[in-house]
Amino acid sequence: MPSKVAIAIVLCAILQITTMTHASGCANHQAKVREVELDPLISSGKTWETSDANYTYYVSVCNGIDSDILSSCNNNAKIANPNTVTVLQMDKKKDCYVAGRSTAVRATNNSIDWLMLVYGGGDSYHNHCSIGRRKAEIFFVCDPDKGLGQPRILEENRVDFECAYTFEWLTSLVCNDRGGSGLSPGSIFLIVFFGLIGSYILFGFLYQRIVNEAKGREQIPNFSFWKKLGNLSADGCDYACRCSEPAPSPPYKPDERHNQLQLDDTDEEEERDDTLLPM
Template sequence: MAVLQAIHLTLASAILLVMLAERGQASDNTKNCKLIEESQSERKVLSRLEPLTNRTFSVEVESDTDKYKYQFQVCGKAGKISEGGLVQINGKGNEVLIGKYTVVEAFGGSDWVMLVYRNGTAYGKHCGGEDRKAIIMISCERGLAAGPLSVVVEERDKLNNCFYLFEIDSSAVCPPIPSQLSVGSILLIVGSSCLAVYLIGGFLYQRLVVGAKGVEQFPNYSFWQEIGNLSADGCDFVCRSRGSREEPPTYRGVASEPLGEEPEERDDHLLPM
């Protein structure tokens, strides 16, 4: 059974390589985000965004006076400015810091995550000269790894608490789909998989190593043939009658041959002489 052992080793190696590859791909890039107040709950929210790290999202918008481009990274540097998680680039290539990924707040629900990047460049004539702030809303969209960055609104007509609001759709923040498979279905899948491995491995072994042809290529053919014969014998023993049965007397038929004549009894000897 050298081929079967080789198949088992190959499957085990493949599973091990997949596990190592996934472990190698796993990262902690969201730890680059520095929370304003470190908390386990906010750190857990950030960890949901791990698939979106190391990627720059950008969007271009036009105003009456200029054309702007916004660039954003999850817990990473989006432009040339140090610690710039979200920056604005005007038509001349000048960058304005909207928010830092080192001054972050994170909130989340079952199917959304909201990031707040603070300590951006101060406003000049708006919002009382306070620092700019970016709010990035990441919503669940199944089947979409990461959608485009879009600008929802720039709120700068207030005296304070102004902000830029952006939106991204991604499956990274979607809740896991609960498994609808029953225990019986799981066992059936596992059993079918094991049967497939047994048949394929046994077929290859019989054909390549033993050199079998035709039905002899079926793994353990003689064993299964014997099982079939024993099953047929058992069915024959249970379902079929054995030997002749003597019918009850009440159901015996009348003999078709005529009965011999009874000898006539004479009573002459009873007469007085």
């Protein structure tokens, strides 16, 4: 018993460590929200760039901003925990502000073909947005032709308590039928239908052969029923698909040679009768 308890404790500890590591590595990115996975973006380890009139934004999915980009910031020494920075804002003077971190992320999905990730934990605003922390909202929108796609800054929303940098990311990763990964309802129906038919034939055949000791065609389950059904189907098809009425049989015509023989016999009998009459 103690050994089993020890094993259970070890397994729970391993599971907890795995979960914590995954969470610190921004597990919600590949949050199986409607089974949408962003693993290709995470595994790429890439930092994407987009800009507006005043700022350049750098966005990374889960892996943190590229260290060369962070080191180019004038205030890079003031950026705490740089490996958790996932959204970075840089102005014309190369002063940088953290707009989102992987340690404060949540996923939202209320539709079929889009996913929203919200990164919090950014630097505090100086004068607006109630001096709250910066955050970034990334809308991943289905576009089958974009592949991985890339982010595009839409706006900086400065409504109090709802301030956020809004990005749009057109990608095929959130498409419901990307890469044929999903089956249509018709395909599912056909798979289930033919699966049931196959099971019926297989198990019916085994039952007839083993239990009823049937031989030959009698091993087919419900053979008499299917035979009658086949005959009825054939009759119905013949009736429905017949294009014309059957040709009537030709009328009977007596053989002329037979008629001629009868005439010859009649003449012979008349001659014989004539010879028998008295003179």
